[in-house]
Amino acid sequence: MTTGMKKGLTAYGDAEFSLFLRKAFIKAMGLSDDALNRPIVGIANTFSDYNACHGNVPRLVEAVKRGVMLAGGLPMEFPTISLHESFAFPTSMFLRNLMAMDTEEMLRAQPMDAVVLIGGCDKTLPAQMMAAASADVPAIVVPVGPMLVGHHKGETLGACTDCRRLWGEFRAGRIDAAEIEAINGRLAPTAGTCMVMGTASTMACIVETMGLGLAQSATIPATHADRLRSAEASGRCAVALAAGTGPRPSALMTRAAFRNALVVMQAIGGSTNALIHLTAVAGRLGQRIDLDEVDRLGREVPVLVDLKPSGRHYMEHFHWAGGVPRLLHELAPWLDLDAPTVEGATLRTRIDGIDTATPQDVIRPCANPIHAGGSMAVLRGNLAPRGAILKQSAASPALLQHEGRAVVFDSLEDLAARIDSADLDVAAGDVLVLKNAGPIGAPGMPEAGYLPIPKKLAAQGVKDMVRLSDARMSGTAFGTIVLHMTPEAALGGPLAQVRSGDRIRLDTAARRIDLLVDAAEIERRREEFVRVGSPGAAGRPDRGYAALFHRSVLQADEGCDFDFLVPGFSRRD
Ligand code: FES
Helix, strand or coil, rough: CCCHHHHHCCCCHHHHHHHHHHHHHHHHCCHHHHHCCCCCCEECCCCCCCHHHHHHHHHHHHHHHHHHHHHCCEEEEECCCCHHHCCCCCHHHHHHHHHHHHHHHHHHCCCCCCEEECCCCCCCCHHHHHHHHHHHCCCEEEEEEEEEEEEEEEECCCHHHHHHHHHHHHHHCCCCCCCCHHCCCCCCCCEEEEECCHHHHHHHHHHHHCCCCCCCCCCCCCCCCCHHHHHHHHHHHHHHHHHCCCCCCHHCCCCCHHHHHHHHHHHCCCCCCCCCCCHHHHHHHCCCCCCCHHHHHHHHCCECCCCCCCCCHHHHHHHHHHHHHHHHHHHCCCCCCCCCCCCCCCCHHCCCCCCCCCCCCCCCCCCCCCECCCEEEEECCCCCCEEEEEHHHHHCCCHHHHEEEEEECCCCHHHHHHCCCCCCCCCCCCCCCCCCCCCCCCCCCCCCCCCCCCCCHHCCCCCCCEEECCCCCCCCCCCCCEECCCCCHCCCCHHHCCCCCCEEEECCCCCCCCCCCCHHHHHHHHHHHHHCCCCCCCCCCCHHCCCCCCCCHHHHHHHHCCCHHCCCCCCCC
């Protein structure tokens, strides 16, 4: 097998000349023949001045390089796209597949015997997992780690559950402009990913559970020395992978590993986004995430980790309570502990002998969960024939069974224009409906599912309402919010047929979301949709990545990957 500098030679029709030329150029970096003959470990550097969550990446790269060199390898750092949630227009999800393609192609194009993938902010770990699954270069993932918590007037604060909660207080007039400005400087006090159980934390826990990263790599705070030691150990591990003694991503991303990931996703009160990302990663390997199994696990697996937004604590508290290994110990009845890990062991070896005696109140025992019924419920019904998701652990129990009048917004622009209007005909028991915020309609399926409570209701003290959309929601958000309604409105999904004033019933116990309009009227509206289309949907772009996205993106139940990246998938049109 070709290794090191001889891998993937540039095609000149003369392999020896290609190698001669490659070495001539790389020697300009001052590398010796001894260095160039070592196993090569690529390091995907996702540092960017636009990505504060990745602010510690330069030090992590340094630590990984140290580990690689201590184990006798040659580290080769290279850049890829980096995505931060607040610095990606129109939404980072629009760019996840671009990052996955960039990373996959760089893994293929450049000579490396193994790779260390450093990621963290929401879409970066999923993109790297998708790339690793497709390229199948031996890989280890190093999450950047969570931020430390902030403090304000004696209260502990965290991005971004408290960003949303306190912004809601400001909108309702209970916090003034000066105070919200002070809070703004305290919500994200260090580098690292959001320290609640948002998408970044969820995906980091999944990476660790699937054995793609080392034990504790999900939870060590971004700024702690242990994070650097974990990066160094990951560098050492990568050299073993480069020598061919460890499993490739395809050997780690087994059906059992995906099921373990779904169990953990439920038990941590994980982000609903993780379901889309896991579906996309599995799809790269020809596997399917079965929504019925997700719901079954959601009924069985209790929420054990007491973190915001479902609970009270933050990631650093989860870490000191024992992190993922201790959680896996509690979840053992649901897990396949023989699933392999990147260091060539199994999940079982990671939980053997862990400390379960030290008292802590962050990782609950199964006998005392924070939510008995699991985190996510999969809904169907005439409004979501291919499924919708409700994070019931972050919802208001009183709204889980609810019938109300629809107040419909045709698009994000329509929502922004009317939600706070004094003229908006809305009451606390209504159901807010947002259309055309799905993968194609928005485009990019933004995290717009957390529709704001209309200002006039917020001022009356209304904190939650049933909200429906084909959008996603940040894992840091909370409320009785039905997401990922599939097929989306822009494709003529049933959501497109809802009109203001219709009755809608959410029946979480029966796992249904239904439009209470007779079938003949729904069909009449569907025929009208076929004639005139959806008034709020984005148009078809005619160039560049946006055109590729529009033509190729799949629906939420297919992971929103591009059709041409999924083995055996046929084009949508
Ligand atoms: Fe980067 Fe939350 S914004 S993880």
